[in-house]
Amino acid sequence: MRYVKWGLITLAVLLVGSFLHYTLPQHDIVRIVGANTQRMDLGENAWFFAAPDAGTAVSTGGNRDVKFIETIRQNGRPMVYRNEDTSWGWPPYFKVNSFDIQAQAADLTSTEAAPRWVVITHYGWRNQLFTIFPNAVRLRAVESPDVTIIPWFNIFFFVFWGFILLLMRRMWLQFRERTIDPALEDVGDAWDVVDARADAAGARARGTWGRFTGWLGTWRGKPRR
Template structure:
């Protein structure tokens, strides 16, 4: 039973960790090198793409905006630029066209770089052909700029408070309701066992 309990909690923690890893915002310091619009046919990886722009029709194939960037290390990083609308994750992003125009205005060269911090969620996987979704960007002084993830700090703090509150409520409920029932059941079992022994003693004339 102990192994089942620990297995359950490990699976739960793993699922929550994957969920938070994908949905929480992150910040990448990059240099924008270009933008483009590609026609994408969605297949098994459709789960990792956002819905069509708000006000447009849904389809299994549509044009998707992309922002091509380069990290300070020289490694390429490509973002998709899609509305999240009113769905999940709740970024309420409705301005992908404006963000694309902003990205185009920040295109720079290696000789005269403009470094920007791109706020995004999601993963980049070449194997699954998925891209993180850019939700905002701002110019930063340089490639070593430090971005404090205030949103993540607040969300994780609130999540920890919720978990601690639920844990405290469960412990109170268990102490007030479940433990007394278990104790009564244990006492009833002991009384039944004692009664059975007395009955057998009387039946066979034991003293």
Template sequence: MWTYIKWGIRLTLLAIVAAFLHYTLPQRDVVRITGTYNRMTEVGANSIFYASPDSGTTTSTVDRRDIRFIEAVFPNNKPMVYRNEDTGWIWPPYFKYDSSNLQAEATNSISAKDKPEWVAVTHYGWRLPIFSIYPNAVKIRAVEGPDVRLIPWVNIIVLTLLAGLVLMLWRMWAQFKERMIEPAVDDLSNTLDAMDARADAARDRAKGFWGRLFGRK
């Protein structure tokens, strides 16, 4: 039973870390921009998925603020909507202060369906329509076409460094366990064994004494 509990905890922690990385690390979509607009948005309970109210130009209240949006479609005509907010120095660390310029770039990249101009939108976050959650666009650049291949170098570098850090911590823990914890556990086990042996010997002596005392007439 305890084994299942331990694996359940490990898998839960792994899922949390994976979700955190998937939300935070940059992703790139090849899309065609169809429109841009500003909208007074009720943030409310979803404030965790929006920029802090003191980041850049986002100075309105937490529950209601004016947010820039970018509308786009994928090559398969599936729609996509991005928000365009400054992140400032707050997490995630994109240090974005140019949401106005990015909105101008997005507006300049609007194209019609019969004459598409494809762009790669770098963003972080998720699009969850049921909760009115939008990924935050960070960068826009023109690409040759919808089939362009984009290599996620940033993600590769970050995940490689993270894997190296985890491996280093794992080795440090293994060495600490081997040098400190296991000898301490062995010493404790030996001490307990010695105590048990002394207790058994004392019981045997006591039995022998009382046996001699009451066994004779």
């Protein structure tokens, strides 16, 4: 059972970690090389795409236009982001300015000879096998690719939830100390009383049986007439 317990704990940690890694904002420093719109037929990968842009008609059959931002990382490897509104859906970025971001991306396009570095804040994953892309939620031009990006939101997020978990643990310990432990002690005391009564009843039964067997023994030693 110990292995099952730790297996379930490990699985829960992996699921929560994957969820947070997908949902929380990340920052990449890239060079934008293109911004375009493509018609996509969404199938099993539709889970990893946001809803249609805010204010537009809902498409049917999983076929709609998706805006993309094509970039090159510092190490020369390509990275492609989708640019979709999240509106009031999940994750709660409340993004409704995908067209403005697309125009900003087109304006920040540069070449290898004269690069313009951009910090792209995004969420999600890039997976070529399932054709899924991270969603860009913000663009910001920087002077060089060596700038330091401090993830303030993620720091606040983990500090906040760490404080909440510590508070909940403290409340649970107090609740256990004030309610559960006394109840368990009362149950233990009641069980001790029952056990003591059972021992006393057993002792009385043994005493009665002993007197009865002793009385029978007195008859065994008497001579027959």
